[in-house]
Amino acid sequence: MARDASHTSGAVRPNTRPATRTGCAVERVRCALYRVPLAEPVSDAKVTSGRQQPLASVDVLVARIATADGLEGIGFSYSKRAGGPALFAHAEQLAPLLIGEDALAIGRIWEKLVWAAASIGREGLAVQTVAAFDIALHDRKAKQAGLPLATLLGHYRGSVRCYDTGGGFLSATDAEVVANAERSLARGVGGIKIKVGGDQRSDLARVAAVRGAIGGATPLMADANQQWDRAAARRIGRTLERYDLTWLEEPLDAYDAAGHAALRQALDTPIASGEMLSTTRDLRRLLDAGAVDVLQPDAVRVGGVTPYLRIAALAAELGVTVAPHFATELHVHLAAAQPAEGWVEYFDWLQPLFEEQLEIAGGRIQVPDRPGLGLTLSPRAETWVRAAAELPER
Numbered sequence: 204m205a206r207d208a209s210h211t212s213g214a215v216r217p218n219t220r221p222a223t224r225t226g227c228a229v230e231r232v233r234c235a236l237y238r239v240p241l242a243e244p245v246s247d248a249k250v251t252s253g254r255q256q257p258l259a260s261v262d263v264l265v266a267r268i269a270t271a272d273g274l275e276g277i278g279f280s281y282s283k284r285a286g287g288p289a290l291f292a293h294a295e296q297l298a299p300l301l302i303g304e305d306a307l308a309i310g311r312i313w314e315k316l317v318w319a320a321a322s323i324g325r326e327g328l329a330v331q332t333v334a335a336f337d338i339a340l341h342d343r344k345a346k347q348a349g350l351p352l353a354t355l356l357g358h359y360r361g362s363v364r365c366y367d368t369g370g371g372f373l374s375a376t377d378a379e380v381v382a383n384a385e386r387s388l389a390r391g392v393g394g395i396k397i398k399v400g401g402d403q404r405s406d407l408a409r410v411a412a413v414r415g416a417i418g419g420a421t422p423l424m425a426d427a428n429q430q431w432d433r434a435a436a437r438r439i440g441r442t443l444e445r446y447d448l449t450w451l452e453e454p455l456d457a458y459d460a461a462g463h464a465a466l467r468q469a470l471d472t473p474i475a476s477g478e479m480l481s482t483t484r485d486l487r488r489l490l491d492a493g494a495v496d497v498l499q500p501d502a503v504r505v506g507g508v509t510p511y512l513r514i515a516a517l518a519a520e521l522g523v524t525v526a527p528h529f530a531t532e533l534h535v536h537l538a539a540a541q542p543a544e545g546w547v548e549y550f551d552w553l554q555p556l557f558e559e560q561l562e563i564a565g566g567r568i569q570v571p572d573r574p575g576l577g578l579t580l581s582p583r584a585e586t587w588v589r590a591a592a593e594l595p596e597r
């Protein structure tokens with residue numbers, strides 16, 4: 204007797220919906236790589252420890268997927284420092300696999316694209332390329348429904364608490380960080396995150412200066428960007444306890460789940476991590492180890508909305524706060540659709556790519572009320588294009 208293929212675990216089955224009749228068949232795919240400059244180069248502890256160079260620009264892979272019904276979804280992925288051209292090259296190779304697909308079969312397409320390149324791994328750059336397509340498909344689906352993505356996902360709130368990171372880099376002096384924090388709070392953000400991870404004395408001085416300036420009631424987070432060892436994290440973490448941090452972020456190597464768990468036991472300050480991990484499996488390892496109070500998945504880095512929703516749901520089940528990393532324009536939608544309120548990290552680095560501005564007031568970012576992500580590419584983005592491809596070729 205022939206074996207029933209439906210018993211195959213995780214099998215990718217053929218289309219069952221006639222996408223050509225519903226208008227949802229993918230007709231055109233456009234990919235472009237943009238190098239978006241920052242207002243000025245920034246450094247965190249990965250730079251001061253000598254591991255990386257200051258960051259002067261962000262490479263953004265934008266995918267646009269158009270269907271027979273005239274709708275187009277827009278999605279993006281990004282790389283800080285190396286990797287942008289590789290994202291684009293991989294996207295160019297995957298794009299033909301989308302043509303003719305049912306754009307609503309998002310989960311199935313995700314599997315197809317990831318398995319197409321499974322021999323180079325189902326993590327890192329491989330899934331971060333797929334993220335741009337997955338996000339574009341979600342954007343298109345929400346546009347088809349005529350709803351903001353947050354609403355399509357089943358939103359809990361129309362705005363999300365936000366904190367600002369952009370003014371707290373180690374490349375700024377303590378006085379500049381304080382001035383940036385005051386400016387951000389005056390603008391309406393709800394909390395301030397500053398970078399630490401240098402030497403103990405300068406870290407303490409910086410945290411004390413900002414806490415003194417913004418007062419005890421304003422949420423303050425500190426981010427060591429993985430640059431302490433376990434002993435340093437414990438020692439400096441203890442001295443930071445008096446500043447009532449909302450969380451201490453990436454005190455240790457991103458993959459050191461056991462170290463985070465031990466530190467979490469040793470400190471009262473909540474521990475946050477997860478932004479560098481690019482699989483739900485690795486994020487789950489943090490949850491399984493009891494390593495974090497705050498999980499910080501990045502929907503782009505894990506491969507898009509599809510895997511993000513899985514890990515966010517698991518964190519919610521475990522009572523772990525979810526505070527997605529970077530990509531504010533996307534995460535405002537995803538954070539609005541999770542049951543417990545977390546935080547969204549406000550960055551304006553991607554903003555120049557888009558026509559629309561996020562609305563911030565009263566410590567919160569408003570979920571855009573436009574369909575989809577509510578984003579359109581700005582004309583000035585054209586000046587930052589490094590590579591572009593279109594299927595079918597015109």
Ligand SMILES: [Mg+2]
Binds near residue numbers: 426428452
């Ligand atoms: Mg961080």
